[in-house]
Amino acid sequence: MKLHLLNRSSLGNNSLLIGKKSFPHFLKVWHYHPELELVIILESNGTRFIGDNIEPFSKGDIILIGKNLPHMWLNDKEYFEKDSMLKAKAISIHFNEHFAGEGFFNMPEMKSIKELINRAKYGIKFSGELKSVSKWIKSINNLGGFDKTIKFFKILHFLSEHKDYRLLSSSGFINSFEISGKKNLENVYEYIIKNFRENITLNDVAEVACMNPSAFSRFFKRVNRKTFSEYLNEVRVGYSCKLLMEAKSNISEICFESGFNNISNFNRQFKKTMKYSPTEYIKMHSKSEM
Structure with missing residues (x-):
């Protein structure tokens, strides 16, 4: 599962790139981009990978993904069956952190939105009462340029004041991507995401990182503040939570x-x-489902 940089330069003269996706299934691409991304799932379910967070996703989910944060939406197996009539639908809004101008969010009135953008580097899942903001996101592309921008500020303000949210990725994962020259760690995370269901060892990932096992173990713990085995177990537990909630297996x-x-x-x-x-x-x- 190679990590891909996706080019969103097609933003062109637009501050926002708004797309309504409708596919038999979402693309199985582990990717990142310099723009932030606000996503609402309109239809479908599966597993969401954001940084080192692995959780199920379903209709109605609203997620804000920070710049350069690796992520992927993987639909359940039935979406890939030959005669499947299922659809994966979502609306995504890509935007640059300075889309309103350099320093715009430094104004006192924009403090909460600036804090929201800062929190987004971990990935944010919003919960609770979201009917109004869901409606705004679904209708924003029907507006003209000026009204579209004003509506998006309203969406960001709502989400910045909304208290029912959860950060997704770990600080260790984020910090490792913010450290320059740590391409080897990116390769390690890719390897873990692809192989966590297999019997992988410290020696395996140390080889991926081109380090000896002892040096890699010390380095990994210093960056992530947990051992490799603890990190791997947390990824596996996150995936097991999805399977337990689906109740398809014992x-x-x-x-x-x-x-x-x-x-x-x-x-x-x-x-x-x-x-x-x-x-x-x-x-x-x-x-919770009753």
Whole structure:
């Protein structure tokens, strides 16, 4: 799963690039771009990869992705079946952090939006009451240039004041992408995302990073503030959460599909990361859907 830089230079003379996507499935491309991206899922579900965060996505999700933050939307298997009639639909708004002019968001009146843009470097998932902002996003492309820009400021202001949100990617992952000359770490993250369900070892990723295992272990812990094994387990647990919520497999099957090699270790690592056992997590999720 190679990390791709996508060229959004087609923004041209427009401050915003607004696209309404409708495909049999989203493109399986692990990518990043210098623009921020605001996304609302109109239809479809699957797994969302943002930095080192792995979670399910579904209709109605609103996500803000910061500049140069790697991400991918991977639809469920049934979307790729030959006779599938399913559709993946979304609206995305790409914009440069200085689209309103250099220093514009330094004005006191724009403080909350500036803070929102700063938080976006982790990726943000918004929850709670979002009907009004969803309606604005869906209708923004019907407006003329001036009205479109004013409406987008209104959207950003709403999201900047909205308190029900969650940051997605870890600070360790973000910091490693902000450190110049760390191309090897980018390769490591790509390798982990692609192979976390397999039996990968410290030696494997150290080889990807072109470092000896001891040096890589120290380097990885210094950058991420956690060991490689802790990081790998958190990625696997994140993926298992998606499978548990889908309820298509039992806990034992999910354990092995997520990359763990025995149930006891899976239960231990899951509780360490999520503060609940897999069974408790299923019960909590079931209650939230009632």
